[in-house]
Amino acid sequence: PSKKPASGRSGGGNGGGAKRIPTHVACVGDSITAGFGAMTKSYANWLIELLGKDVKVGVFGHAGSCLTSNCKMPTAPYLQQPEYAEGTEWVASAGDGAVVDVIIMLGTNDAAPQNWPDGGKAPAQYAKDYSELIDHFMSLPTHPVVYMVLPPAQYGTDKAMSESLQTGVIPVIKQVAEARGMPLIDVNTPTLNHPDWFPDGLHPNDAGHEVIAKVMHAALLDLPIPTPVPSTGGSSSAGGSGGKGTADGGAGGSSPTGAGGSVGAGSPGVSGAPGSGGQAPMAASQSGGGGCALAGRGSQNAGWLAGGSLAFAWLLRRKERRRTA
Numbered sequence: 001p002s003k004k005p006a007s008g009r010s011g012g013g014n015g016g017g018a019k020r021i022p023t024h025v026a027c028v029g030d031s032i033t034a035g036f037g038a039m040t041k042s043y044a045n046w047l048i049e050l051l052g053k054d055v056k057v058g059v060f061g062h063a064g065s066c067l068t069s070n071c072k073m074p075t076a077p078y079l080q081q082p083e084y085a086e087g088t089e090w091v092a093s094a095g096d097g098a099v100v101d102v103i104i105m106l107g108t109n110d111a112a113p114q115n116w117p118d119g120g121k122a123p124a125q126y127a128k129d130y131s132e133l134i135d136h137f138m139s140l141p142t143h144p145v146v147y148m149v150l151p152p153a154q155y156g157t158d159k160a161m162s163e164s165l166q167t168g169v170i171p172v173i174k175q176v177a178e179a180r181g182m183p184l185i186d187v188n189t190p191t192l193n194h195p196d197w198f199p200d201g202l203h204p205n206d207a208g209h210e211v212i213a214k215v216m217h218a219a220l221l222d223l224p225i226p227t228p229v230p231s232t233g234g235s236s237s238a239g240g241s242g243g244k245g246t247a248d249g250g251a252g253g254s255s256p257t258g259a260g261g262s263v264g265a266g267s268p269g270v271s272g273a274p275g276s277g278g279q280a281p282m283a284a285s286q287s288g289g290g291g292c293a294l295a296g297r298g299s300q301n302a303g304w305l306a307g308g309s310l311a312f313a314w315l316l317r318r319k320e321r322r323r324t325a
Contacts, residue, residue, distance in 0.1 A: 019221065019222060020099065020145075020221075020222070021055075021099065021221065022051070022055060022099045022100065022101040022145075022220060023054070023055060023056065023094070023097075023098050023099045023100070024055070024056045024057075024058065024090075024091070024094045024098050024099070024100045024101070024142075024144075025047060025051065025055060025056070025057050025058070025100075025101045025102075025103065025220065026058040026060060026087050026090060026091050026100070026101070026102045026103065026137075026144070027043075027044050027047070027057065027058065027059050027060060027061065027103050027105070028060050028061070028078070028083075028084075028087055028102060028103065028104045028105070028106070028137075029060075029061045029065070029078075029103075029104065029105040029106055029149075030061055030062065030063060030064065030065040030066075030078075030105075030106060030108055030109055030325045031061060031062075031063035031064065031065075031203065031325045032061065032105065032108065032151075032152065032203060032204065032212075032325055033059060033060070033061025033105055034059065034061030034062065034063055035059070035061070035209075036063065036203045036325070037198075037199070037200070037202075037203030037204050037205050037208065037209065038204070038205065038206055038209045039205065039206055040206050041206055041209060041210065042059075042209050043204075043209040043210070043212040043213040043216065044057055044059045044213075045209075045213075046209060046210055046212075046213030046214070046217075047213050047216060047217060050213060050214065050217040051217065051220075056094075058087065058090045058091075060083040060084070060086055060087030060090070061083065062078060062081040062082075062083045062084075063325070064076055064109060064325070065077070065078040065081055065083075065106060065109060066078065066106065066109045066110045066112075066115060067104075067106035067107060067110055067126060067129050067130055067133065068110050068115065068122065068125050068126050068129050069125070069129050070118075070125060071109065071110060071112075071114075071115045072114040072115055073114075075109040075110075075112060075114070075115060078106055078133075079133075087102075088136070088137075088140065091137060091140050091142055091144055092140040092141055092142060094142045095142075098142050100142045100143075100144035100145070101144055101145050101146075101147060101220055102137045102144045102145070102146045102147065103147045103149060103185070103216060103220075104130075104133065104134070104137075104146065104147065104148055104149060105149035105151055105187075106130075106133075106151075107126075107150075107151045107165065107169040107170070107173060108151045108152075108154070108165065108202070108325040109325050110122070110126055110169055111154075111161050111162075111164040111165035111168065111169045112161055112164075113158070113160050113161060113164075116164040116168050116169065117164070117168060122168070123168065123172050126169065126172050127172050127175065127176050130148070130172075130173070130176050131176055131180065134146050134148070134176075134180070134182065145183065146182065146183075147182075147183045147184070147185050147216075147219065147220070148173055148176065148177050148182050148183070148184050148185070149173075149184075149185045149186075149187060149216075150170050150173055150174070150184065150185070150186045150187060150188040150189070151165065151169070151170075151187065151188060152187050152188060152191040152198075152204060152208065152212060153165075153166075153188055153191040153192045153193075153194070153198070154198070154201060154202055155195040155198050155201040155202075156200070156201025156202060157201070158201075166188075170188060183219070185215060185216055185219040186215070187211070187212045187215050187216070190211055190212075190215055190228035191204070191208060191211065191212070191228070194208070194228075197211065197230070202325050203325065206230075207230035208230070210230040210231065211228045211229075211230050214226050214228070215228070
């Protein structure tokens with residue numbers, strides 16, 4: 001039976017045998033996975049650094065995505081996004097001998113008021129769709145290990161959304177993981193009581209992304225779960241735009257991380273409705289011979305300027321104020 005997650009992982013894992021080292025890690029999710037909120041490093045960039053140059057990291061996050069297949073605007077099902085097909089192809093084509101992990105972090109947008117509790121139908125639908133997404137990836141030729149993730153905490157004025165995440169979405173994720181014996185990564189517990197890591201109430205800043213990455217890294221390598229103390233300081237402005245995440249490593253936007261202090265609760269920030277805007281922020285790879293590449297993309301809201309002015313993108317995002325991640 002799987003254990004309860006304690007700020008890290010439970011279930012699955014290496015079963016006490018030889019340490020399993022992945023060669024490929026696919027990050028599946030919403031705007032948090034796409035890198036929203038990070039000014040210098042998203043959690044995927046941190047994973048590249050932590051895992052080392054021999055591990056390829058693919059980012060397949062789409063802003064406004066839900067796991068449930070019947071979620072309502074401005075959110076949309078992840079299965080309808082191009083990143084779903086791209087992530088599938090990337091995992092399937094990793095090659096003979098590849099050791100592939102898939103990290104699924106979807107649920108933040110499922111907790112939005114228009115999606116949860118949906119007349120009491122949402123929990124069963126979410127569990128069904130999550131199980132089917134797990135089956136989809138596990139059935140691919142590379143037979144990846146699929147990790148379920150308890151999404152990070154939320155802060156802001158939409159208390160119903162935060163409550164639905166904590167008392168609705170997260171218990172269902174735990175139930176599915178327990179029933180199926182799936183490895184479970186908990187980035188929710190380490191981010192509780194840290195509004196300073198979520199300047200817009202929804203998206204982690206550099207410090208939040210770092211904590212998420214370090215917990216994920218420890219879970220993937222079956223290491224002790226670290227104490228969630230980021231090295232990147234306190235709060236920073238939300239947002240950031242960057243170039244396309246390719247195997248060649250398009251450069252992402254950057255800006256200094258804010259220092260210290262917590263941020264008061266505010267309206268949930270803007271990832272925007274799923275759209276066909278710019279490419280993934282923070283899409284960078286190590287340069288030089290044999291550098292580890294960050295592959296894939298994370299679709300941005302059309303109001304963002306990929307590779308454009310960070311300040312302008314931030315202002316647009318503050319103006320729109322939609323409740324999606």
